[in-house]
Amino acid sequence: MDSTTAHLAAIDRLRALPFPARRRTERGVESGPDFHVAELEYSDRFGDDDFTLVRDEREEFESELQVLVQVLTYRWGEPEHRSLDAHLERSAMGEPVPEPLCTLSAFVGEVHAWSVDGRWVALGISRDEPQPPQRVLLVAAIGGEALAAAG
Template sequence: MTIAQHLATIDRLCSAEFPTEHGRSDVGSAGPGYHLAELVTSEDLRDTDGATRAETEEQFEAERDGLSQLLTRRWGPPERVSLASVLERSTSGEDIPEPWGDLSSQVPDLHLWRPQGIERWVALGIGQWDRELPFQLLALVTVTDPP
């Protein structure tokens, strides 16, 4: 996908209705109050060396930052939000509302906007479920306030 396609996906999700059940969508996953788009997924990193992993991470950061710059032109600068405390609270047994609970287990930090007139949060982050698994550039659109 290109950055233009990423923007089109985010725009579509900003106005799309939310499903009533959690499940897969045409771009990732969705549930009551949120859409989570998997914009880009890297190759599997199981058999790669540290340099290749670092290059892949840098590539994903550059793509996130480029997309973030375009969204900043629309909505102003994002909040930079760490999800570390959300993950800690979740693993300590606190009930964290979705999509924030699951997201915190794979995305350490987000670029987060609350655009005027949309009444939804929009976030970009780089996720990885495990050190050996692929990176993903994720876009979240939700009505649920961050915890």
């Protein structure tokens, strides 16, 4: 199974999972009332001077993100493009930010988001941080429809 197929299967599994009553992390998926967040792919194997490797890895992740966006656009229509910067700022100032937006905004600057069957699905790649340690993430988040208004 190629990575795109595996990522699409993971997104479909996340969409089918019920939301738990309490926050928990199980098999790499952080879940709670009205949300699931999963790292579809990650790389954190870089040292302080591996900026070329980080750039190359980021390009691969961005390519995979674009393929996933194309496939999901075919399935569900055009996504909304949402910046998560305001959520990160509010969180940093101690203001309440609903999950998964609080967790997601700490790592991802913007997402492609769809509203599908009463849930929203968001995909993004980690912020491009200038200092080590560098970590490249491809993240999927599933939320209840109530979070669509908060986005």
